[in-house]
Amino acid sequence: xxxxxxxxxxxxxxxxxxxxxxxxxxxxxxxxxxxxxxxxxxxxxxxxxxxxxxxxxxxxxxxxxxxxxxxxxxxxxxxxxxxxxxxxxxxxxxxxxxxxxxxxxxxxxxxxxxxxxxxxxxxxxxxxxxxxxxxxxxxxxxxxxxxxxxxxxxxxxxxxx
Amino acid sequence: xxxxxxxxxxxxxxxxxxxxxxxxxxxxxxxxxxxxxxxxxxxxxxxxxxxxxxxxxxxxxxxxxxxxxxxxxxxxxxxxxxxxxxxxxxxxxxxxxxxxxxxxxxxxxxxxxxxxxxxxxxxxxxxxxxxxxxxxxxxxxxxxxxxxxxxxxxxxxxxxxxxxxxxxxxxxxxxxxxxxxxxxxxxxxxxxxxxxxxxxxxxxxxxxxxxxxxxxxxxxxxxxxxxxxxxxxxxxxxxxxxxxxxxxxxxxxxxxxxxxxxxxxxxxxxxxxxxxxxxxxxxxxxxxxxxxxxxxxxxxxxxxxxxxxxxxxxxxxxxxxxxxxxxxxxxxxxxxxxxxxxxxxxxxxxxxxxxxxxxxxxxxxxxxxxxxxxxxxxxxxxxxxxxxxxxxxxxxxxxxxxxxxxxxxxxxxxxxxxxxxxxxxxxxxxx
Amino acid sequence: xxxxxxxxxxxxxxxxxxxxxxxxxxxxxxxxxxxxxxxxxxxxxxxxxxxxxxxxxxxxxxxxxxxxxxxxxxxxxxxxxxxxxxxxxxxxxxxxxxxxxxxxxxxxxxxxxxxxxxxxxxxxxxxxxxxxxxxxxxxxxxxxxxxxxxxxxxxxxxxxxxxxxxxxxxxxxxxxxxxxxxxxxxxxxxxxxxxxxxxxxxxxxxxxxxxxxxxxxxxxxxxxxxxxxxxxxxxxxxxxxxxxxxxxxxxxxxxxxxxxxxxxxxxxxxxxxxxxxxxxxxxxxxxxxxxxxxxxxxxxxxxxxxxxxx
Ligand code: NA
Ligand code: NA
Numbered sequence: 001x002x003x004x005x006x007x008x009x010x011x012x013x014x015x016x017x018x019x020x021x022x023x024x025x026x027x028x029x030x031x032x033x034x035x036x037x038x039x040x041x042x043x044x045x046x047x048x049x050x051x052x053x054x055x056x057x058x059x060x061x062x063x064x065x066x067x068x069x070x071x072x073x074x075x076x077x078x079x080x081x082x083x084x085x086x087x088x089x090x091x092x093x094x095x096x097x098x099x100x101x102x103x104x105x106x107x108x109x110x111x112x113x114x115x116x117x118x119x120x121x122x123x124x125x126x127x128x129x130x131x132x133x134x135x136x137x138x139x140x141x142x143x144x145x146x147x148x149x150x151x152x153x154x155x156x157x158x159x160x161x
Numbered sequence: 162x163x164x165x166x167x168x169x170x171x172x173x174x175x176x177x178x179x180x181x182x183x184x185x186x187x188x189x190x191x192x193x194x195x196x197x198x199x200x201x202x203x204x205x206x207x208x209x210x211x212x213x214x215x216x217x218x219x220x221x222x223x224x225x226x227x228x229x230x231x232x233x234x235x236x237x238x239x240x241x242x243x244x245x246x247x248x249x250x251x252x253x254x255x256x257x258x259x260x261x262x263x264x265x266x267x268x269x270x271x272x273x274x275x276x277x278x279x280x281x282x283x284x285x286x287x288x289x290x291x292x293x294x295x296x297x298x299x300x301x302x303x304x305x306x307x308x309x310x311x312x313x314x315x316x317x318x319x320x321x322x323x324x325x326x327x328x329x330x331x332x333x334x335x336x337x338x339x340x341x342x343x344x345x346x347x348x349x350x351x352x353x354x355x356x357x358x359x360x361x362x363x364x365x366x367x368x369x370x371x372x373x374x375x376x377x378x379x380x381x382x383x384x385x386x387x388x389x390x391x392x393x394x395x396x397x398x399x400x401x402x403x404x405x406x407x408x409x410x411x412x413x414x415x416x417x418x419x420x421x422x423x424x425x426x427x428x429x430x431x432x433x434x435x436x437x438x439x440x441x442x443x444x445x446x447x448x449x450x451x452x453x454x455x456x457x458x459x460x461x462x463x464x465x466x467x468x469x470x471x472x473x474x475x476x477x478x479x480x481x482x483x484x485x486x487x488x489x490x491x492x493x494x495x496x497x498x499x500x501x502x503x504x505x506x507x508x509x510x511x512x513x514x515x516x517x518x519x520x521x522x523x524x525x526x527x528x529x530x531x532x533x534x535x536x537x538x539x540x541x542x543x544x545x546x547x548x549x550x551x552x553x554x555x556x557x558x559x560x561x562x563x564x565x566x567x568x569x570x571x572x573x574x575x576x577x578x579x580x581x582x583x584x585x586x587x588x589x590x591x592x
Numbered sequence: 593x594x595x596x597x598x599x600x601x602x603x604x605x606x607x608x609x610x611x612x613x614x615x616x617x618x619x620x621x622x623x624x625x626x627x628x629x630x631x632x633x634x635x636x637x638x639x640x641x642x643x644x645x646x647x648x649x650x651x652x653x654x655x656x657x658x659x660x661x662x663x664x665x666x667x668x669x670x671x672x673x674x675x676x677x678x679x680x681x682x683x684x685x686x687x688x689x690x691x692x693x694x695x696x697x698x699x700x701x702x703x704x705x706x707x708x709x710x711x712x713x714x715x716x717x718x719x720x721x722x723x724x725x726x727x728x729x730x731x732x733x734x735x736x737x738x739x740x741x742x743x744x745x746x747x748x749x750x751x752x753x754x755x756x757x758x759x760x761x762x763x764x765x766x767x768x769x770x771x772x773x774x775x776x777x778x779x780x781x782x783x784x785x786x787x788x789x790x791x792x793x794x795x796x797x798x799x800x801x802x803x804x805x806x807x808x809x810x811x812x813x814x815x816x817x818x819x820x821x822x823x824x825x826x827x828x829x830x831x832x833x834x835x836x837x838x839x840x841x842x843x844x845x846x847x848x849x850x851x852x853x854x855x856x857x858x859x860x861x862x863x864x865x866x867x868x869x870x871x872x873x874x875x876x877x878x879x880x881x882x883x884x885x886x887x888x889x890x891x892x893x894x895x896x897x898x899x900x901x902x
Contacts, residue, residue, distance in 0.1 A: 020230070
């Protein structure tokens, strides 16, 4: 189980890092194109937006694995450890249901709905963009199952930036 | 219908929240439950799935991961020390000078790192040992650090101001950035006033002044770090590049600077990227969850209904603002700034607009009020980190924090009722 | 169907004081009046339910019943709508009106999208797009050369500016003001409302009547919802739509006249008549492409035939 998680983590971090670097390059390119080369770069802004969607949903999935989505644990910690564990499990099931129904099932439906739709500047199919949702949903389900099988206590962050 | 749906939305949201579900999950589940009440299953699922994706379909939003990334690079870039020395030159003559150095350090470093947590940690680590050596009480130095750490969230560049820009329907990032300076600096000054009197009472020492030669060296070594702010904010305000492009420039600049300082090696890069991914994955998912939440709210007509309800209590502008401030302060005690801005802006902004409050000014009110929650229990990120780096217990620091809390609230009232504090700089620069 | 909500949810992204909002309110009023309040219309203004693309998708899924969106936003869903982006497909507004009141053409356009979940009900005048610059008159192709023109992020708009010799610079609409001011762009193109409504007249001092595009707003409706109306209600909705289009024509013309006066007198914008024929000539390669492309060939022929036959 842990081995699988390591592989998933690596996959997500690597692809998200590449997307991030690509987005930095595109943004800087956009400035250079405007001032230095005096040319237009019609597709960059749109490409960046779609890369960002993939980046956002993949990193969100990774954060589920890392249990770093912020939560308010102050009140839950007033309960007995047994109750806390029960609440934790119920939350896990809720996350799996949500990822399965909304992100995977709903995601596939929205991919089908939008696959014929084309983006204004780049002309790519919107289905490719929306596909980030079911993909990240699958990752979230696997992570949560692994967590249910291996971890006993919640480590979600209480604080953010 | 609005009332029933609204109750379901908020009841299920707070229920999940208090039981410790991740906030984003609480937001999404309550939104979908509410949709199930009013839409067929298929339509509810499709609509929600769509909004989960389009909620992050925004070019400006890229500025968030990029500013986080540049902040983390600068964080590892050994610039905290340079900024502390610089701050010491500025305020070294005041009683309790190390405390003032800490405040100014937080304002400078927080401004660049954009994180009250990173700032409180970096400043606390450097300043606490120095202050302890000079006989400062730990509770005193921790309180100063905690009370001033959130200033960097208001002084640009600032992710939370970008979040507000997005959720308020595209309020100009350049205008918000300019607006953040005076409230952020006033906050810092207010903290310094309290620190001054406390230090005088305790008889804390004044630092030895460095020689002119040292001053020149200190200033020169701080300039490259400070230049980042000038290039990025200047570029955005002058319209040379957008906020997102400015953030990309910040990433490149921070990388080059860290390479020159030799403070980052190639082997540090994966850790830097990983930290960026952890923070932004959390923020972007919250943003997209909130996009769904605010769609549900509009769909059931909740903002209008709440606005009407609020206006039926009082139609006096001062009264309404005070009610909103009270709600935001309470929310801020237990909720992090990002989700709170995401959830409450769509509700309060339309109300504020019925009084003709400028959305930039209103952004300052919301963000300032919620930033105060950073230093309060039960959940306060600056409070937690500030206590942990100073090695003091939260309950021991609270009493010392109270006067700071009071002056910051006074500044909040000034910001809320004197629009010019927020709008002077944006107007001056025509953004 | 009993128990089903008889309320039509209508979404659009303009403010409450925009002429199109008033026309949509008129649409709602007409529907309610003609149906004796059997059908009601609830309007979600200000983009409350999302961007135009999101709202079109909501109309597909049925979360929204009716939506007002720009024809350019529909391009990604149905390539026929891209015909409106083709510069000078209509030489002037009269030609546009003739085409849009030709049932043969509009039926093709409006029902084309039935299989992807929505149909068109009517169109609204959303202005004629003209070129405006910060500080120079542009009346010839020589003067166009090297001009940095902000365009909407669409391939056709980019190609149009290229064909005219300018440098297309796609950027978000909200950034145009500052970009003109700082000189990131030299020019932009839009109808007269941009000068006053978005204050572009403060920084752009020349407005050339190039009239290169007439991109209407479209009123679309979820196909299934329309199908489930009684025949009488279908008639009512269609009639109300067409009547609101005529109503809109009046208030739109008034708004443009009012804005032109404000731009001229208060903002000092100079309005310049240009000889369109040189520009029309320059974009002919684009017309050839539209006529040859199998996705746009039919609608192109239909429209060209429609204008020629009159
Ligand atoms: Na900052
Ligand atoms: Na708090």
